[in-house]
Amino acid sequence: MRITPPDISRRFLRVWQRNLTVYQESWKINFIPPLLEPLFYLLAFGVGLSAMVVGIQYQGEAVSYLRYIAPALLAINIMNNAFFENTFASFVRMYYQKTFDAMMATPLSLDEIITGEIIWGATKAVIGTLLMQAVISLFGLITYPAGLLIIPLSFLGGLAFGAIGMYFTGIVKNIEIFNLPVFLFITPMFLFSGTFFPIENLPHWAQQIALVFPLMHLTAMTRALAFGVYDSSLLIGLGYFALFCLIFFPLALYKMRRRLLK
């Protein structure tokens, strides 16, 4: 197949705007999960588990378990918002609602439609982060001003998880198949990315695997910023996500072209 360069103008914002309009229709419901979810986790871990967990260290210093997991909750939230938006939700728009079909009969190009979708997924990650971070900050679990950098970071992380989500949307046969990447990709990352315990606790080989997980890098970065520590994880993470987007964004465009341009 001939590989043509992406055809993207500023018009992709119209696609983004369409999703925003739909989101605004039910914003009250959309706002609830990111507000309540951290409360549930903080309650479960803070009241339930915290007393049993001792000796958690970050950067060589003992820290409370709540402070340890709070930034991880933000990172998981970024992953989930963008990934689920650009898999299940994008698939519904593409396959069931035929929204992309209608858009393709307008001056929009397919590349713009997909770009708009991924940027929207990243935007949802930012909205979710703003809400969740506000709740977590009330408990004094984030150091400022460094913590403010988590907001732009949520956009970058959202782009990465959105792009790989869109890549899956380009290749799955039906919506049920998304359970596979969720089970094989999202769930292991959720558990083994240094989210609820340090990856140093894992056997060496598992640590090596965890290094390729995007959530591992995202968690390391949100944690560094939440603690106000500017360490090498930030630079390594930035490089990692730049590379990740550079691979999966064009790949998502390519797979969606193959799927829809027939």
Place this chain on the structure above:
Amino acid sequence: MNSPDAIVEVEHLRKAFGELVAVDDVSFRVRQGECFGILGPNGAGKTSTIRMIYGFSPATSGIMKVFGLDFLDNMRAIKARIGVCQQENNLDPDLTVLQNLEVFARYFNIPRPVALERAAALLKFMALDHRRNARAIDLSGGMMRRMVIARALINQPDLLILDEPTTGLDPQSRHQVWERLEELRSKGLSILLTTHYMDEASRLCDRLIIMDHGRILVQGTPADLVKEHAGHEIIEVVEPEDRLRDYVKLRRLRHEDLGHRLIIYINEGDGLFREISDTYCNEGCIMRRATLEDVFLKLTGRELRE
């Protein structure tokens, strides 16, 4: 291939999906201000053809010009000037009728005040004014269709492309859609539509092509096609006797023998009908005007397409 009044010029258009050739060497022109129809049974290649014309699917080979512009080099500019009504009612179900039009107008970079003005006029035109704040998902089938057509007009297109505009509608809704389309055509809008309803094509189309298996079978005005391929009138005889069959062959009348039904195409007046009905008809024997449906069935056959 530059005719000044051609809105769409298509030459040797071909579309293949792997081994399957959906559109094979199709050439036609749509003139400024006319309603041009593409007819054919299911799977004839109608939708594949117009999908190439509105930029949804790339042609395998062939030349396409829309508004005199080469399609591939001017896709965005061309798409900005056409309105498309696809087969599915792909409205945004979560948005209201009015919001659907507003959101769609943004895809064309139409400023909001202009979009609102046009939306109001279009909703009135399509008799959807009273449902402007209803969610699209709550509209009836007929209303959804009208809504999709209204949406296709939001950019004030120079060409309206409709893929089976009235499939699945009740008779009242169909007639309402037809009236609106006739009104648009009378205002000078060029229309390209696909249909497998012959009454729709006869009523709306100035010229049409009948396609089957990806190829054009015939091309012309509905009246000319009827005259040429089905004659003026048709005599239908139910349970014909063998001596009628002999008579038809002897007189060399154009006919089609379906076993339990004999269809005779005639150009002369009713003298022949009287003769046949008096001499050969025991049961049903009727004479009626030939229609486009006769042409269609004659050319594309009567076997089921599924």
